[in-house]
Amino acid sequence: MSNGGKKISILDIAQVANVSPSTVSRVLRGSAGVTPAKHAAVLQAVAALDYRPNIFAQSLASGQSMTIGVLTQNFGSAFYDGILRGILQGLDGTDYWPIFADGRWQPQVEAQALQLLLDRQVDGVILVGGQIPEERLREVAAHTPLLVVGRELSTLPDHCLYVKNFAAAYQLTRYLLDMGHREIATITASVGYESTVNDVLKRHQGYLQALDDAGIEPDPALVVEGNLLQQSGVLAVEMLLSRGRPFSAIFAANDNMASGARLALFRRGIRVPEDVSLVGFDDQATSAYMIPPLTTVRQPAIELGHAAAQAILAFINGQTPTLTPFDTELIIRESVARHR
Amino acid sequence: MSNGGKKISILDIAQVANVSPSTVSRVLRGSAGVTPAKHAAVLQAVAALDYRPNIFAQSLASGQSMTIGVLTQNFGSAFYDGILRGILQGLDGTDYWPIFADGRWQPQVEAQALQLLLDRQVDGVILVGGQIPEERLREVAAHTPLLVVGRELSTLPDHCLYVKNFAAAYQLTRYLLDMGHREIATITASVGYESTVNDVLKRHQGYLQALDDAGIEPDPALVVEGNLLQQSGVLAVEMLLSRGRPFSAIFAANDNMASGARLALFRRGIRVPEDVSLVGFDDQATSAYMIPPLTTVRQPAIELGHAAAQAILAFINGQTPTLTPFDTELIIRESVARHR
DNA sequence: CTGTTAGCGCATTCAT
């Protein structure tokens, strides 16, 4: 039942409640003690008139926007969407509101988007992935609460929240080894995006370390590079096959590429897991429904987002949250068979 | 190189450019003619001081927020994500900025989120799906540019943008019939969400109509209900199988459920498409990588979002855009085989 | 064309 005409402001309710505008302001934001009587009167008037504060006036006067800028790289990626949802959820119930911007994996767009958020006077910024130069980030962090998710920055250690990619990949490779596999091919990625690649690089290192610890010398002929998209998974497998080097398992750096790999194997009539085992990384929603269901690593995306929200709020409140890397979970499904 | 101390305002550049604040404002927003000389001087000062307008002051003074509220139901759904991306892209380059809110499929949350957007003085609202009562929407549309995507409202025909679900489903079913299938099972959905269900209902009607036109009487035993999630696809197939009624094809109301159905069939040792053909709806990213790749219907999500952005801008500019339903595209892949 | 004058709606001193 929005009242017909003009907007009601703080003055209207002041009048109705028989108090001064400042008193209204006070009870509305609980900034100072107010007589219970007046307090009630104000609340009543607010309800009666269905008063809605004008956030622009609020922000202009207070200097706070009560918003958190969230800069992502691509809506639509399983992991990132999870993080976003987590952030949303973490901010829920607080007085802060997220404002999103998308860098689209393009450095220029990203830098611009960050500036846009800053121009919008966000009270804090959460960066999800991305490739903004660390120096620029330090600059930003100097005067704005900042949190970087899914990226590990050496000069901003207490502003980063990420997942233990190395350990997860190590564990996953270890699992393959335990299942009797010795010739484990891998599809990595390096083209493109610094930050993501950072993750992927860590995964690759975990893979290498596991092999090494098992006394196996990594075979360069079993390493192929993709670009994280499905299509690159099929190309990678074709490449692998054409090299003629035998392998009994494939470790794809993400589920997307694993999915592409699966299709390529299917086309060649190579059975999974009877002929070759396959594992991925991400545990995206569809992976549990692959044929056969994919063994992979679950990254706690929502939890990460949630923690990010908490952390940025802490920063805003002048605290310094303790950020610890997140553990992953090995999800064993049916795409891996014992070898030999 | 952000200048050390206090923010620079319009007055600072006015001083530097040797003009009045209003002139600065004028050149900045091109609201009136200004002498080329002064014009240049202002621009120069702006650049020199790296001036950033304060949007809150702008909005407060102008009454415009230059933002578009976008209310979605769930980040993470293939179709919806596409729409969001389209909106983003459509708004790109304009002076408007999207502000997102998530209704999470919960009517209460959704109503609240809409109110929140309105409170933020958005200059326009785009609703993506959702189940806000039509009456409320009419109320909103009365004083705010409004656009509803993926929902067909009879009392707000020129505010709706959607896809031809009926025709698409008809065509898809027709394809199955042409391939010789007569006993076509279907997995629909009705639990839950009014709007989505509206889409799904249209699809079901298209299916029925196609059967009817082919002189086939629909068999209730071949209709199962899911909830659009993958898991419900597997349950649906199990249900279907347990009924003992033979069928040679399954039409799932979305790719998600098709994916679940695929897994259930796999578990039972039923081959696709040799034993039963399978089709879905949505053409989500992973569907092209299913085993075998899924025949489905592509909904032009990005295009829809793009059009939505265009339309809302038109509304804001006082125009009345002509909205026409979007066509879909039948994507034929390998999950369907000729019957008999 | 351009400078001057008022607000926009609220938060916050400052007095009381």
Next chain:
DNA sequence: ATGAATGCGCTAACAG
């Protein structure tokens, strides 16, 4: 505890 007075930074009449 509370009212009056100022100002946040900018836009939009209003004069000239």
